[in-house]
Amino acid sequence: xxxxxxxxxxxxxxxxxxxxxxxxxxxxxxxxxxxxxxxxxxxxxxxxxxxxxxxxxxxxxxxxxxxxxxxxxxxxxxxxxxxxxxxxxxxxxxxxxxxxxxxxxxxxxxxxxxxxxxxxxxxxxxxxxxxxxxxxxxxxxxxxxxxxxxxxxxxxxxxxxxxxxxxxxxxxxxxxxxxxxxxxxxxxxxxxxxxxxxxxxxxxxxxxxxxxxxxxxxxxxxxxxxxxxxxxxxxxxxxxxxxxxxxxx
Amino acid sequence: xxxxxxxxxxxxxxxxxxxxxxxxxxxxxxxxxxxxxxxxxxxxxxxxxxxxxxxxxxxxxxxxxxxxxxxxxxxxxxxxxxxxxxxxxxxxxxxxxxxxxxxxxxxxxxxxxxxxxxxxxxxxxxxxxxxxxxxxxxxxxxxxxxxxxxxxxxxxxxxxxxxxxxxxxxxxxxxxxxxxxxxxxxxxxxxxxxxxxxxxxxxxxxxxxxxxxxxxxxxxxxxxxxx
Numbered sequence: 001x002x003x004x005x006x007x008x009x010x011x012x013x014x015x016x017x018x019x020x021x022x023x024x025x026x027x028x029x030x031x032x033x034x035x036x037x038x039x040x041x042x043x044x045x046x047x048x049x050x051x052x053x054x055x056x057x058x059x060x061x062x063x064x065x066x067x068x069x070x071x072x073x074x075x076x077x078x079x080x081x082x083x084x085x086x087x088x089x090x091x092x093x094x095x096x097x098x099x100x101x102x103x104x105x106x107x108x109x110x111x112x113x114x115x116x117x118x119x120x121x122x123x124x125x126x127x128x129x130x131x132x133x134x135x136x137x138x139x140x141x142x143x144x145x146x147x148x149x150x151x152x153x154x155x156x157x158x159x160x161x162x163x164x165x166x167x168x169x170x171x172x173x174x175x176x177x178x179x180x181x182x183x184x185x186x187x188x189x190x191x192x193x194x195x196x197x198x199x200x201x202x203x204x205x206x207x208x209x210x211x212x213x214x215x216x217x218x219x220x221x222x223x224x225x226x227x228x229x230x231x232x233x234x235x236x237x238x239x240x241x242x243x244x245x246x247x248x249x
Numbered sequence: 250x251x252x253x254x255x256x257x258x259x260x261x262x263x264x265x266x267x268x269x270x271x272x273x274x275x276x277x278x279x280x281x282x283x284x285x286x287x288x289x290x291x292x293x294x295x296x297x298x299x300x301x302x303x304x305x306x307x308x309x310x311x312x313x314x315x316x317x318x319x320x321x322x323x324x325x326x327x328x329x330x331x332x333x334x335x336x337x338x339x340x341x342x343x344x345x346x347x348x349x350x351x352x353x354x355x356x357x358x359x360x361x362x363x364x365x366x367x368x369x370x371x372x373x374x375x376x377x378x379x380x381x382x383x384x385x386x387x388x389x390x391x392x393x394x395x396x397x398x399x400x401x402x403x404x405x406x407x408x409x410x411x412x413x414x415x416x417x418x419x420x421x422x423x424x425x426x427x428x429x430x431x432x433x434x435x436x437x438x439x440x441x442x443x444x445x446x447x448x449x450x451x452x453x454x455x456x457x458x459x460x461x462x463x464x465x466x467x468x469x470x471x472x473x474x475x476x
Contacts, residue, residue: 072350073347073350073351099345102339104340169339171339210260211260214356214359216356222351233436234441237439240439243252248252
């Protein structure tokens, strides 16, 4: 395959940035998208040019590190993470546009790398549970209905990649935050901080400068882990019931 | 800042106001369209004029009308707040974005649709509501009591093709706005559940077609039946 790559290049956060066009020859259909970029970077390095910076880590679709807004969609045309996207999803001669996630709360560090620490701070605000010290508790000591455990696990699938923010026309972090609120609110272990968690995580989400939810469902459609927007409804329930009943004035 | 203002200033609080005012306006539209069906009665407008008088004089309706004004203004103001926040959340736009592959057109253009409906609302209120309240409306007498002949005003207005066209087109936009807004309001209130959501979506789908269609049928009916 021969491809034309239109890639966003930006030296640092202060730089204005712009697109650079590269040609990728002899791309195999079996390459992953990131391998294709690795080959391009090898060629750039050989030529003495600065390679294209992009985030990646496990390349197994579980760490949530890879990002990339490919041809107008987060993680490209398939509902997977970018590392699980393969070149067979593209056709020979195609022009591929690669951009970083675009959000005020995700500033560009360099090229396609964005700072997603805002997500970490939302988790720090309330994404934890109280645990007793002492001996190791027995397994299955606390009875949890299977349906509830499944819902909690579905929410916990979120890998925090930020595709929801990238896909949302408002750069809203509602899907992410709601998944993190839900996975703990659903379980008995999460009850101690339940109200404070909803209040604090929503407050932190707002403080980070994310947009509001218009319920377009774009986040759910693009999420590589299939997180459902029913979590957003649950977060709204959690938040509204917390603010009217919690002890925090 | 008290906990109430803090909550209403949060993103979820602003969305709550959008949902509650939106749902109240949906209730208002239901009442408005049902009452206006009296235009089809074919009694020379007697029932419609009596209904119009009731709607402008009854104290309970007065209270509801103030709630409606507040809802319209609140819905508009908070949509501006939210739009500004949303715009600020993405200072640099994508060069290519395929929103159509992951979401409905109406859901991505609620602001545009709402603005068109607001412009329509100004024309609509100026034409009928302001006339009824402060305009020079001829009166008719039924059973010894005087009534403003709003039916005459309505009939006169919808003899003009451009106004009929404006109304019909505006109702199409209203339909698209409602096609997203109806179910979206319930989602914002946290009412998304596998037991209830299918019913909410079905009612929303019927509502967003039926109500604008009934509204649009009124100017069309008057235009094509009056010579």
